[in-house]
Amino acid sequence: MRHRASLILGAVLVGLMAAAGLVSLAWTPWPLAEIDVLNKLAAPSAAHPLGTDGLGRDLLSRLMAGAANSLSVAAGAVLLGGGIGTGLGLLASAWGGRVEEALMRLCDLSFAFPALLFAIMLAAAFGPSLLNTGLAIAFINVPIFARVARGAANQVWVRDFVLAGRAAGRGRAAISRDHIVPNIAAPLIVQATIEIATAILAEAALSYLGLGAQPPAASWGRMLAEAQTLLWVAPMQAVWPGLCITAAVLGFGLLGDGLRDWADPRLVRRQA
Amino acid sequence: MTAPLLIAEGLRKTYPRPRRRLLRAEPPLVALEDASFAIAPGETLGIVGESGSGKTTLARLVMGFERPDAGCVRLDGQDIHALPPRALQRLRPRFQMIFQDPYGSLDPRRQVGWSIAEPLRAAGITGRTSLRDRVAEALEQVGLSAADAARYPHEFSGGQRQRIAIARAVVTRPALLVADEAVSALDVSVRAQILNLLMDLQEAMGLGLLFIGHDMAVIAALCDSILVMQEGRVVEAGPTARLITAPAHPYTRALMDAARGETLTRGAAP
């Protein structure tokens, strides 16, 4: 029952954020970069539902554009890094032996570099930009997915139906494609959902530090950094972007939790 | 007597054990030592033993999933471990396997028909209609219906799943079937059905059967001859009738005791 509620609430939050982001690509209530110094830090009104920021830009418009940036970078990075990592994990599992051992040692080593630290290093090296932030997050996801995919695949490789496939005369590649991938898809989708939540947090933190999205691009993390200087004058400026981040992360987290319960083999076994 | 279908000669298999000390290697675990036997076409050989007796290792060697350290397995006179992978793959339709756990031996995400057709596809048979006909035929052979091909494993009971696994194993019309604890997970009333089905199929198709298990009663009911294994070694072998009436090795006698239970006096306490 609880996972049903998680699933629905998560889907609603993610859907809302994604919709806001998508709409912002075509239309926002106000032009994103329109500066109106006379109207800065305006209170919410019919014209500006959430008011304006320190430069008089419409807050709602910028939050919507922030959703587009945040979600696309997070999802894109996880898909890219996750895809590569999954491929490597599958390969390691199918091959076994030295290949597997070497790949897993590399993963262990990469876990010595905390994700945020690594992203900071990359941002420092290649200059701060949203694209580099995304690449750094993608890179961090490679070993995570390699490990999860390899672990899940190893559990499938020892199942009898894989042995039956081998007895039938099928090769490693065919078995990986026909048996392993479909059977590890569920845990990987769950992992991806959860990693997207983590990626949104990372992107926000990097942008807050000035290492991610650069002005005038709208980004939740950047908006928070700007709002912090105005805490004494306009506290609500610091509330909205944070709420957006929390809602997006919460949405993906709940979605992942709900999916995990839904995909739990124990539950499936019980229904069967 | 006809030429044997399967010959296993002097099979030995060891597994490395983790080191306990840094500099001294542990002696390897001997899973199987000098096992030899032969099966004629249509014949049934039972291998009885307990966990750690090496019987599952034996099945894996016969199926070519692992290579022996010494000895060889010949099917139709060909050493399957010496064959190049392609040639072994071409030989696969001749020998198939059924497993213990009917819940684990079918891919839960594939329709039953897909799983049954898998050995055919691997053998290069790809025509849609010919695959469908062969699957239907196999399903009917094991007492299910052609319509079951479109259903998923979780829609079936344990006994029915084992029938499906058998259908997959016989769909290529093999000469040899290897069954590893194939009825151990089944309820008594269903187990008898599966044993009968195996005997029917053998007689109809001239199938040789290597039947591996731990329950002497089951093995004795099904097999022409029996090999008793303990700790990787063959401790006794012979025709079933001789082995169950006059077991020579104490371990065989213990297995018989366990199998006979109800014919003993009640509560035979030491």
Add this chain to the structure above:
Amino acid sequence: MIRVEGLSAALPQGQALRDVSLSVARGERLGLVGESGSGKSMLGLALMGMVPDAAQLSGRIALDGQDMTGATEAAWQPLRARKVAMIFQEPMTALDPLVRIGETVMEPLILHLKMRRRDARARALDLLAETGLTEPEAKMRQYPHQLSGGQRQRVLIALALACDPGVLIADEPTTALDAQIALRITDLLVRLSRDRGMALIFISHDLAAVARATERLAVMYGGDLVETGATAEVLANPRHPYTQGLIAARPRPDPAMIRKRLPVIPGTVPTLGDLPRGCRFAGRCAAELPRCAGTRPAPWPTASGQAACHLLEPAP
């Protein structure tokens, strides 16, 4: 010692137990036989007050004269180990891996019997020795992973005996063990039951094991108690068609039976969701009457017990 009257257990998927009545006398050894879904394990758990939360119980359970019908967890807890104890199928996972054998066996002695550590240690040693564990003194200091399956089952038996219960329920105690070890554990349970005058409820799917261990037999199918009686009598002369089918379908190591077709019970063991309304065996029974599917048969007396089958109804 134990009296069960009209016990039913309803799970969300279906009825796991239906109107089961059974009693076990002091020192008696009862075998509870059935296939998967027969309700035998559920019955065992009910006698410990340990049915899953989802199960709705009705009917009466009395333990040593004490009425436990509808008792709470708090009411059951003091009876466990002291009045009725239980061991389970899987000895490999049934012991806390982080606790030494000695501490495990001493825990109920200290907690329930208020023994001092030194006394508890001596008593635990005696108990382990009584179950035939070799080198019990050394084993006291070891962890479960250092013991084999058979040794662990002996430790679990010692643990169950710690507070000298009147009844020991053994749920498939030998199923996970190799044949030779299984025989020894079975014989050990019989000996302990005799020596201590302790009732033994031996739950198993294996007729051979039950035949060896028990003097009375109860056969279950689909949540019903279908037949009871003296073990030897039931095995030699089963009255219920299911019992007959079950015994016949069992392969025997007999030279005359090699590669002979076994008599089978047709169909599959029904799941809780699709049990017939009347006799649970309806649909698979060779001697089925028209009323079997709809009307539940009453238990009729047999030579040494009862069998619930319309065929046994005395002619009017």
Add this chain to the structure above:
Amino acid sequence: MTRFLIRRAAGFVLTLLAVSVVVFAVMSMLPGDPALSILGIEASPEALAAMRSQLGLDAPAPARYAAWALGALKGDFGTSYAFRVPVGGLIAERLPLTLSLALGAMAVTLVLAPGLGMAAAARHGGPGDWAVMVLSQIGIAVPAFWMSILLILLFAVRLGWLPSGGFPGWDQPLAALRALVLPVIALALVQSAVLARVTRSAALEVMRLDFVRTARATGLPRRRILWRHVLPNALIPIVTIIGMQFAAIVTGTVVIESVFSLPGLGRLLLQSIANRDLITVQALVLLFAAIVVTANFLVDLAYVAIDPRLTGRQS
């Protein structure tokens, strides 16, 4: 037992070595010329070459690595390009602040989370469980730096109880502690949410195991089963997460120090990046990675203390 420890210790040292190689390699591949950033773009080519050789940059890479790694072992990380003082000194000045932040946050987390998680597991499905789950789900979703800003809004801007940022120095202990309260809470709340959830699910996982049923059948009271049998068995996943959390907290300080303008290692890292002070960045990254690796090693040691199955003999 000793074999396990030796293997883990060897692994620890090897990992540290590999980490240092990776850090060095990545930093040497980065674009940017330290000599140029020190002397400015108007410097003559000769002056640049002289500066490079003075910095040891003209030696081959393995030699440079060896010199750097050996120095690092002795606490000598070279001279900061930007501040023109030894990097080791820069780090030593700022380390106490960052460590107090991290250890403080870890301590608060350990006080809050495991109890909450166990309590939730004990009341599985009840309202208490539900409340812990909802709160922790939200807690995980809140970014630590936003949590910091909200705390500042409440306790500094609205109530004025605590400072909104800055650090007075350790010579004013009371003021220093007051300055650390909000950052520690901000770091700890998020991690507590994670740990409470992990504790709960680990405990529930253990409660499904056979030996818990044995304990019930032995008539042990619920409370005793929970604390004596469930908790110790749940500790392995819990300790694993604690190790990972320490790493997360340490990197989290980079952001939190920035929010509260605290002069710790994180601030130094960001400043060094802004100044393209590569040698300082290199030392800091190595230090952070070393802290993470050490935390993981300590977790390994904790496993040995918890689980007798790891200590050798048979398994």
